[in-house]
Amino acid sequence: MENKVITCKGLTKRFGDFIAVDKITFEVQKGEIFGFLGANGAGKTTAMRMLCGLSKPTSGEANIAGFDVYKETEKIKKNIGYMSQKFSLYDDLTVLENINFFAGIYGLSDTEIKSNSHSLIDSLGMRDLADKRVSSLPLGWKQKLAFSTAIIHKPEIVFLDEPTGGVDPLTRRQFWDLIYEASGNGITIFVTTHYMDEAEYCDRVSIMVDGRVEALNSPSNLKKQFSVGSMDEVFYHLAREAKRGE
Ligand SMILES: Nc1ncnc2c1ncn2[C@@H]1O[C@H](COP(=O)(O)OP(=O)(O)OP(=O)(O)O)[C@@H](O)[C@H]1O
Numbered sequence: 034m035e036n037k038v039i040t041c042k043g044l045t046k047r048f049g050d051f052i053a054v055d056k057i058t059f060e061v062q063k064g065e066i067f068g069f070l071g072a073n074g075a076g077k078t079t080a081m082r083m084l085c086g087l088s089k090p091t092s093g094e095a096n097i098a099g100f101d102v103y104k105e106t107e108k109i110k111k112n113i114g115y116m117s118q119k120f121s122l123y124d125d126l127t128v129l130e131n132i133n134f135f136a137g138i139y140g141l142s143d144t145e146i147k148s149n150s151h152s153l154i155d156s157l158g159m160r161d162l163a164d165k166r167v168s169s170l171p172l173g174w175k176q177k178l179a180f181s182t183a184i185i186h187k188p189e190i191v192f193l194d195e196p197t198g199g200v201d202p203l204t205r206r207q208f209w210d211l212i213y214e215a216s217g218n219g220i221t222i223f224v225t226t227h228y229m230d231e232a233e234y235c236d237r238v239s240i241m242v243d244g245r246v247e248a249l250n251s252p253s254n255l256k257k258q259f260s261v262g263s264m265d266e267v268f269y270h271l272a273r274e275a276k277r278g279e
Pocket residue numbers: 048051053071072073074075076077078079080277
């Protein structure tokens with residue numbers, strides 16, 4: 034169990050009287066692909082912001098890559114990558130400018146930036162697109178580029194908040210090839226999604242309902258636990274109990 038890179042115990046966030054995240058407890062192993070599911074309003078983003086050191090918990094404990102979420106938020110930020118649908122790339126910069134920008138933000142040296150950015154562009158098969166503005170790329174390409182820039186500093190963990198919103202299943206599948214590659218290189222993946230095909234690709238999945246983690250296991254064990262044939266049905270079974278959401 035020495036390979037735990039995320040541990041949280043009784044982690045809670047209140048907004049006034051409202052308990053957005055209610056005593057969540059789990060551990061994630063190094064290199065694991067951990068799916069963080071829940072209906073709208075279940076508390077995923079609030080929980081993820083605490084784990085990234087962006088929001089102070091009300092109570093409970095959490096340790097990320099060896100650092101405490103109350104006292105060592107700057108160290109956490111240096112050791113993680115983060116990608117969301119809302120915050121990713123600069124549309125008016127080129128592909129290469131975006132890569133260089135994020136590499137700089139993540140603290141890489143000029144020499145590292147030069148060598149990393151060119152090998153990244155090659156590995157993504159984007160050499161012909163290096164000088165194109167990001168605004169001209171299809172969404173699927175933008176997502177792959179955003180993911181690659183989020184891990185350019187080889188973080189311990191990358192947090193992905195609905196990374197593949199709005200693209201078709203084939204493009205999602207291609208995106209997941211990058212996720213598997215990163216996980217094979219020892220990067221832990223913490224991913225929220227509303228797509229149940231993606232839930233099937235995770236090593237383990239937790240499902241939040243009204244601020245609490247109501248189920249946590251591998252997709253195959255969850256299906257056994259709820260005696261159903263798909264993650265869709267597992268999710269429906271739990272989410273229909275939810276009081277929050279739409
Ligand atoms: N700053 C805040 N002040 C008050 N309530 C908040 C605040 N941030 C979130 N909430 C509430 O906490 C609950 C959980 O929100 P959160 O955004 O974490 O859910 P989510 O699971 O990420 O949902 P979605 O899938 O829609 O993004 C919601 O009811 C939301 O309205």
